[in-house]
Each structure stands twice: as C-alpha cells, then as structure tokens.
Amino acid sequence: MQEQVLKGKAVQFLCVLESSGSSPGRQGFKMAVTEDDLMGSIGGGIMEFKFVETARDLIKKNKEETLVKKQVHAKNSSYQSGMICSGEQTIVIYPVTEDADTLLRIAKAIEGNVSGVLQFSPDGFTFFENENMEGTSTFEKKSEVEWLYREKTGYKNYLYIIGGGHVSLALSRLMHSLDFYIKIFDDRKDLNTFKNNDFVHEKELVHYDTIGELIPEGNNNYVVIMTFGYRSDSVVLRQLIKKNFKYLGLLGSKAKVKKMLEELRDEGVDEKYIKQLHAPIGLQIKSETPEEIAVSIAAEIIQEKNNLDNLKI
Numbered sequence: 001m002q003e004q005v006l007k008g009k010a011v012q013f014l015c016v017l018e019s020s021g022s023s024p025g026r027q028g029f030k031m032a033v034t035e036d037d038l039m040g041s042i043g044g045g046i047m048e049f050k051f052v053e054t055a056r057d058l059i060k061k062n063k064e065e066t067l068v069k070k071q072v073h074a075k076n077s078s079y080q081s082g083m084i085c086s087g088e089q090t091i092v093i094y095p096v097t098e099d100a101d102t103l104l105r106i107a108k109a110i111e112g113n114v115s116g117v118l119q120f121s122p123d124g125f126t127f128f129e130n131e132n133m134e135g136t137s138t139f140e141k142k143s144e145v146e147w148l149y150r151e152k153t154g155y156k157n158y159l160y161i162i163g164g165g166h167v168s169l170a171l172s173r174l175m176h177s178l179d180f181y182i183k184i185f186d187d188r189k190d191l192n193t194f195k196n197n198d199f200v201h202e203k204e205l206v207h208y209d210t211i212g213e214l215i216p217e218g219n220n221n222y223v224v225i226m227t228f229g230y231r232s233d234s235v236v237l238r239q240l241i242k243k244n245f246k247y248l249g250l251l252g253s254k255a256k257v258k259k260m261l262e263e264l265r266d267e268g269v270d271e272k273y274i275k276q277l278h279a280p281i282g283l284q285i286k287s288e289t290p291e292e293i294a295v296s297i298a299a300e301i302i303q304e305k306n307n308l309d310n311l312k313i
Contacts, residue, residue, distance in 0.1 A: 009034050010062075011096040012055035014042050015120065017149050018139040021087030023073060028137045028151055032096075035059050042091055046082040047071055055093050066122050067093040068144055090139070092120075092149075099125045110154050113181065113201070120149040127153070155181035157246075157305065160215045162186075162236050163226035164194030164203070167251065170294035171224065172199040178298065180222070185211060188228070208232050212239030219246050222301055224281065226251035234260055241273045247304045249281035249297065278304075 014031040016023075025043025032039045033055040042048050051069075058065060070090050071081035079088075096103075102125040109116050109129055117133050119126040122145055133152055141147040157180050161168050164186035172182055176199040183202040186194045194203065206214060208227065215223060223245050227233050230252075237250060237260065250257060257279040264274060282296030283303070 010059045012058060013092075013094045013096045014040075014051055014055060015092050015094070015149065016042050017068070017090045017092055017141075017147070019087065019089040021073075022085050023071075023087030023089040024083070024085060025089050025091070027089075027139065033059075043089065047073070050082065051091060051093065058093065058095065064095040064097060066095070068141075068147065069093075090141075094120075094124075102127050105129065106153055113154060116153045118151045118153050120151070121147060155179070156220055157181070158183070158218070158221050159301070160185070160221065160223045161200075161226065162208075162211060162215075162224065163228065163232075163251075164188070164191050164197060165226065165228060166193055166290040167226055167293050167297075168224075169193045169197050169199075170290040171297055172197050174294050174298045175301075176200070178302070185214065186227075187232075208235045209239075211236050212243070215240065215243075217244040219244070221245050222247040222304075224249050224251070224297060226281075230256060230260070234263070237277075238264075241269065241277060247278065247301055248276065249278035249300070251281045251293075251297075252279065254280055 012033045014033060016025045016027055016029040019025060019027045023043065024045065025041070029042045030040045031042050033052055035056060038052060042051060068090065070079045070088065072079040072088050073081050073083040073085045105127050106116070106118060114129060115132060116127055116129045117131045119128065133150060136156055137149070137151040139147070139149050159175050159180040159182045161171060161182065161184040164184050168184055172184065175182055182200040183204065184194065184197060184200050185204050185206045187206055187208055188194065189205050197203065204214070215221070223240060225233055225236050227236060233250060233252065240248060241264065261274055261279070278300060281300065282293060283299045285296050287293040287296045
C-alpha cells in the first residue's frame with residue numbers, strides 16, 4: 001500500500017474495525033484496493049467482493065470519502081452482507097492520500113521488530129513508536145464520523161524453536177506464513193538445515209545448558225523443543241518447564257516422553273508444570289514426514305493461540 005501511495009496511485013484502505021460471532025472477517029483484517037490490484041482480506045466471499053467493487057467505484061469517481069458500514073451475516077437484516085454464516089462486522093473504507101510518511105514509519109518499525117501502536121480515525125493514521133497497549137486492538141465509536149481504532153503493530157506472537165533439523169526447517173517454513181516472529185537455536189554450527197533456514201528472523205548458535213537465559217517468558221511466546229537427542233532435550237526441558245509460556249512442546253515418541261516425564265516427577269517437579277507441556281508434540285494425525293509433523297505442530301499451536309480448548313480431533 002505504501003508503495004502505491006508513493007507512486008501517486010489512488011488507494012482505498014479497508015479494515016474490519018470490530019467483529020463478533022462467526023464473522024469470517026475478524027477485527028484487524030485489512031485490505032488495500034487500487035483500480036487494478038488488491039492485497040489482503042476482510043473475510044472473503046460475496047461481502048468482500050461487494051466492498052472491493054465499492055472501493056473501486058470510489059476511485060473511478062475520484063471520491064475521497066470515508067465509509068463505515070456494519071455487516072450482518074444473516075437474512076432479514078437491514079445490514080445484510082449477503083452471507084449467512086452468522087456474526088457481525090463493521091468495516092471502514094478509507095481513501096489513503098497523505099498518509100505515506102506514517103505508513104513508511106510503520107513499515108520500518110515492523111521490519112526492525114519495533115513495537116508500536118497504530119491509531120486510525122476519520123482523520124487518518126497516527127503511529128506511536130515504542131508504545132504498548134492492552135490487548136491487540138480496540139474500537140470506540142461515538143458516531144459515524146467520530147470513532148477511533150487502535151492496534152498493536154509488529155509481531156504479536158513469537159516462536160522459539162530449539163533444534164535446527166529437518167522438522168525445524170519444515171515448521172519454520174509453515175509458521176513464517178502465519179505471521180510469527182521465529183527464532184531458532186542449535187549447537188551445531190555446520191548443520192545444513194540450520195544454515196539454510198531462510199524462513200526465520202533470527203538464528204543463534206548456543207550451548208543448550210544456557211538456553212533458559214535466552215528465551216523470555218510471556219503469553220505471546222511459543223516454544224518448541226526438538227534437539228538431536230534425548231540428553232539435549234532433557235537439558236533444555238529442565239530449564240524451561242517451570243517458565244510461563246503460551247505454549248511449550250516437546251518432539252519425541254510416546255516412550256521417550258514417558259521416560260522423561262517420569263524422571264521429572266522423580267525429581268519433584270510439580271504436576272501442574274508437567275500438565276502444561278504438550279508432549280508428544282502436535283495433533284495426533286499419524287504424521288510421518290517432517291512436513292506432516294510440522295503441520296501437526298502448527299495446528300496445535302494455532303489451537304492454543306485461539307484458545308480452542310474444547311476442539312476434538
């Protein structure tokens with residue numbers, strides 16, 4: 001979007017300001033629409049098609065008009081979206097004109113992994129670098145012309161992979177497309193799959209007996225242990241199992257996991273920490289190849305991220 005604005009092209013910015021129920025477009029979903037191109041999504045389907053057409057019609061008519069529209073995904077509503085999946089969402093169409101400098105600041109902050117807050121209103125975009133906020137996004141509306149949307153920018157979720165082998169490479173490739181900031185650790189400097197992993201944001205050669213000092217706790221932090229052997233897995237797990245993460249998983253067979261957990265219990269590790277561990281890691285879909293195992297792990301991480309505790313597989 002920034003590039004198109006800098007080129008002087010008319011760009012319409014579409015954003016889901018709020019959503020509820022089974023709405024396919026969740027709060028924060030975004031699109032950029034030009035006369036002949038588009039990027040992103042606000043939920044898909046006939047609803048998105050209509051909004052894209054509306055945005056392009058505004059471009060053709062050279063109208064710089066901000067529109068806020070409520071959409072109800074059900075029949076017999078004056079705000080009917082054309083979809084029947086239930087739920088509601090409110091979408092804004094905003095003509096991006098003089099916002100190039102702000103968009104550039106946001107892009108540079110994201111590239112540098114610098115956190116911040118994007119503020120969006122009928123007056124346009126404002127960006128507060130290094131500012132934090134509760135949650136990931138908020139929306140306050142007083143009227144059609146007086147509203148405020150705020151969103152935490154940058155990576156919201158961090159994945160730490162300990163071990164740089166074949167499964168690590170496959171998982172990095174997959175999680176990169178899911179907008180996680182990814183960092184991997186290994187103690188083998190000549191490992192081919194570690195050196196050739198271009199899907200991660202950071203790589204670090206470490207001694208596994210210091211790994212506990214390198215991975216921060218946090219409710220947006222996900223940790224996967226998949227080193228080359230039982231001993232190194234055990235060394236890493238003992239340092240991390242009592243830490244507060246959104247997700248902590250261990251790759252291995254049921255027999256290996258059973259033995260390791262028995263050792264932890266014998267050492268007096270509280271059962272509450274053991275119950276928080278995902279082991280063997282991944283949803284049980286009889287994965288065999290590194291790619292299949294990566295899919296099972298990614299699915300379990302998404303399940304945990306979205307708090308789908310009652311999902312049955």
